Amino acid sequence: MSAPIIAIDAMGGDFGPHCIVPASIACLAEFPSLHLVLVGQASLIEELIARSPGVDRARLRVAHASEVIAMDERPAQALRSKPDASMRVALELVRAGRAQACVSAGNTGALMALSRYVLKTLPGIDRPAMMTAVPTRAGHCQLLDLGANVDCSAEHLYQFAVMGSVAAEAMGVVRPRIALLNVGTEDIKGNQQVKLAASLLQQAPGLNYSGFVEGDGLYRGEADVVVCDGFVGNILLKSSEGLAAMISARIEALFSSGPGARLVGALALPLLRRLRAELAPARHNGASFLGLQGIVVKSHGAAGEEGFKSAIRRALTEIEENLPQRLHGRLEDLLL
Amino acid sequence: MSAPIIAIDAMGGDFGPHCIVPASIACLAEFPSLHLVLVGQASLIEELIARSPGVDRARLRVAHASEVIAMDERPAQALRSKPDASMRVALELVRAGRAQACVSAGNTGALMALSRYVLKTLPGIDRPAMMTAVPTRAGHCQLLDLGANVDCSAEHLYQFAVMGSVAAEAMGVVRPRIALLNVGTEDIKGNQQVKLAASLLQQAPGLNYSGFVEGDGLYRGEADVVVCDGFVGNILLKSSEGLAAMISARIEALFSSGPGARLVGALALPLLRRLRAELAPARHNGASFLGLQGIVVKSHGAAGEEGFKSAIRRALTEIEENLPQRLHGRLEDLLL
Numbered sequence: 001m002s003a004p005i006i007a008i009d010a011m012g013g014d015f016g017p018h019c020i021v022p023a024s025i026a027c028l029a030e031f032p033s034l035h036l037v038l039v040g041q042a043s044l045i046e047e048l049i050a051r052s053p054g055v056d057r058a059r060l061r062v063a064h065a066s067e068v069i070a071m072d073e074r075p076a077q078a079l080r081s082k083p084d085a086s087m088r089v090a091l092e093l094v095r096a097g098r099a100q101a102c103v104s105a106g107n108t109g110a111l112m113a114l115s116r117y118v119l120k121t122l123p124g125i126d127r128p129a130m131m132t133a134v135p136t137r138a139g140h141c142q143l144l145d146l147g148a149n150v151d152c153s154a155e156h157l158y159q160f161a162v163m164g165s166v167a168a169e170a171m172g173v174v175r176p177r178i179a180l181l182n183v184g185t186e187d188i189k190g191n192q193q194v195k196l197a198a199s200l201l202q203q204a205p206g207l208n209y210s211g212f213v214e215g216d217g218l219y220r221g222e223a224d225v226v227v228c229d230g231f232v233g234n235i236l237l238k239s240s241e242g243l244a245a246m247i248s249a250r251i252e253a254l255f256s257s258g259p260g261a262r263l264v265g266a267l268a269l270p271l272l273r274r275l276r277a278e279l280a281p282a283r284h285n286g287a288s289f290l291g292l293q294g295i296v297v298k299s300h301g302a303a304g305e306e307g308f309k310s311a312i313r314r315a316l317t318e319i320e321e322n323l324p325q326r327l328h329g330r331l332e333d334l335l336l
Numbered sequence: 337m338s339a340p341i342i343a344i345d346a347m348g349g350d351f352g353p354h355c356i357v358p359a360s361i362a363c364l365a366e367f368p369s370l371h372l373v374l375v376g377q378a379s380l381i382e383e384l385i386a387r388s389p390g391v392d393r394a395r396l397r398v399a400h401a402s403e404v405i406a407m408d409e410r411p412a413q414a415l416r417s418k419p420d421a422s423m424r425v426a427l428e429l430v431r432a433g434r435a436q437a438c439v440s441a442g443n444t445g446a447l448m449a450l451s452r453y454v455l456k457t458l459p460g461i462d463r464p465a466m467m468t469a470v471p472t473r474a475g476h477c478q479l480l481d482l483g484a485n486v487d488c489s490a491e492h493l494y495q496f497a498v499m500g501s502v503a504a505e506a507m508g509v510v511r512p513r514i515a516l517l518n519v520g521t522e523d524i525k526g527n528q529q530v531k532l533a534a535s536l537l538q539q540a541p542g543l544n545y546s547g548f549v550e551g552d553g554l555y556r557g558e559a560d561v562v563v564c565d566g567f568v569g570n571i572l573l574k575s576s577e578g579l580a581a582m583i584s585a586r587i588e589a590l591f592s593s594g595p596g597a598r599l600v601g602a603l604a605l606p607l608l609r610r611l612r613a614e615l616a617p618a619r620h621n622g623a624s625f626l627g628l629q630g631i632v633v634k635s636h637g638a639a640g641e642e643g644f645k646s647a648i649r650r651a652l653t654e655i656e657e658n659l660p661q662r663l664h665g666r667l668e669d670l671l672l
Binding site for chain 1: 408410471472473483486487517519522524526527528550551552553554555556564566567568570571572573574575576577578579580581582583585587591599600603604
């Protein structure tokens with residue numbers, strides 16, 4: 001296999017190139033065969049690269065793009081009016097075969113719209129889905145969709161399940177257990193879409209469908225891939241993020257509420273720091289766009305360097321596993 | 337006002353009368369004017385009452401009911417075949433005016449079906465909703481619906497918002513901020529039902545509608561009443577419960593992972609215990625059934641004594657505030 005090349009939208013996210021450039025340079029050091037193309041305002045990017053001594057420029061290229069898509073810009077607007085946006089130029093490098101993946105921390109809706117427009121979906125896929133890893137008591141599960149599709153038919157949920165299963169396999173899970181997120185585990189529970197998707201999955205050959213899972217079962221680790229529509233997935237992920245942040249704040253307050261508590265808090269601090277990083281999955285793990293003719297990984301807009309690095313790692317795994325090809329092959333067998 | 341009387345389904349929940357009878361007796365001590373009727377297998381209940389010395393039997397009556405609805409029984413089945421179920425007899429005491437509220441920790445679906453059948457809904461209400469208090473950074477918010485209605489039209493969401501607003505006022509919140517749970521805060525975000533519900537709420541006179549709230553905004557305390565369909569509400573509540581339990585387990589593991597950590601853990605234990613109780617809202621707060629011609633509060637099936645006591649307290653507040661009457665008056669003004 002030739003050396004992996006990843007196109008990085010250097011301008012996206014809340015912190016832009018000031019976070020993304022150092023994260024990219026750190027990944028070059030971590031993966032000796034990795035090549036990166038940083039796309040965006042070239043002068044600024046070069047200036048930031050120059051601050052790090054000893055960068056292997058043979059593996060780090062800069063591609064200028066004169067426009068930036070704002071975090072709150074409407075996707076349709078971004079699609080129409082910014083042909084030279086850093087995000088778009090990065091995606092076009094993937095389409096042209098000059099990179100094997102694109103990573104962006106930019107506007108999620110715009111990234112999805114541009115990805116569909118520039119890369120196109122795989123045959124048989126109506127809508128790409130967004131998937132990320134969520135920590136559970138047993139390790140991790142892959143959750144999809146995360147907001148790309150707010151209204152889903154049973155067939156869409158079925159396609160998500162197939163894609164999630166293949167992607168989890170590519171990430172090393174053997175015979176991943178697929179579950180549909182629902183309000184109960186009995187057959188009679190749920191809305192029409194979920195019940196119908198269940199009957200489609202029961203009939204699918206070679207899929208390890210394990211039934212319904214509830215919100216608490218997800219965190220107990222009852223499934224490897226959890227499937228839901230984008231409305232539910234977005235609410236689940238963001239409310240989990242909000243709850244984890246609230247708990248972190250309460251723990252901090254708890255340990256600073258008096259001299260005795262403060263002493264204990266000082267002793268406990270390193271332990272609690274370790275915990276906090278684990279409690280913000282969305283910020284720390286990239287999200288894969290599945291169902292496209294190319295690899296696109298979204299890093300959280302508020303991700304710091306560590307978060308962006310983990311998005312690059314996720315893209316690298318998908319390149320090594322040739323995920324779009326694997327998806328294409330499996331979809332041909334399984335889609336209705 | 338005459339003394340409040342609450343009918344208690346003594347047989348429901350995972351622990352049944354062994355938890356519910358002591359919790360009820362504790363509430364009698366806490367509220368000197370409260371009267372309770374314990375409904376269920378009389379001999380067992382009397383035996384459990386006899387274990388507590390000094391119970392004021394003038395305020396504690398036992399009503400025999402020969403049947404019990406199982407936690408996994410189908411609601412339709414329970415409705416048809418168990419006329420003398422403890423849950424049903426308790427609801428009939430409310431209908432007959434011999435109690436002002438019913439509290440049960442039993443089968444949620446059966447309690448909803450029986451409540452609708454025995455008590456009927458308020459005029460203008462298509463479907464009752466389930467609401468509970470969720471802890472936030474700012475205190476609490478009231479979340480509804482929690483699973484009674486898995487498919488909701490915009491009109492249903494609107495009705496829930498009106499009911500939630502009135503209920504929050506009754507619980508002491510001045511001009512409660514009402515928000516619709518959504519995947520973004522901009523007008524263009526969300527599915528059709530949510531967008532249409534937003535335009536209905538914008539036009540509602542006297543409602544303090546504050547727009548969309550996201551999952552993390554809920555925990556940041558951005559609204560006093562958060563409205564969603566029952567599918568989303570159930571997933572949010574149960575996933576929050578699962579995440580909180582996972583974090584509790586991780587904190588425990590963290591503080592027992594070596595001699596140093598164990599020492600810190602021993603010191604931190606009382607602080608962490610305080611936290612854990614706060615992190616399981618569903619188990620610790622009752623859920624109100626809103627939109628019925630009577631007061632029904634559901635206690636979590638896995639609630640312990642403290643949880644059941646808080647459900648009784650919630651019912652008592654609703655009696656004092658005359659919640660169904662207030663709802664009826666407000667609904668006449670506001671419903672389309």
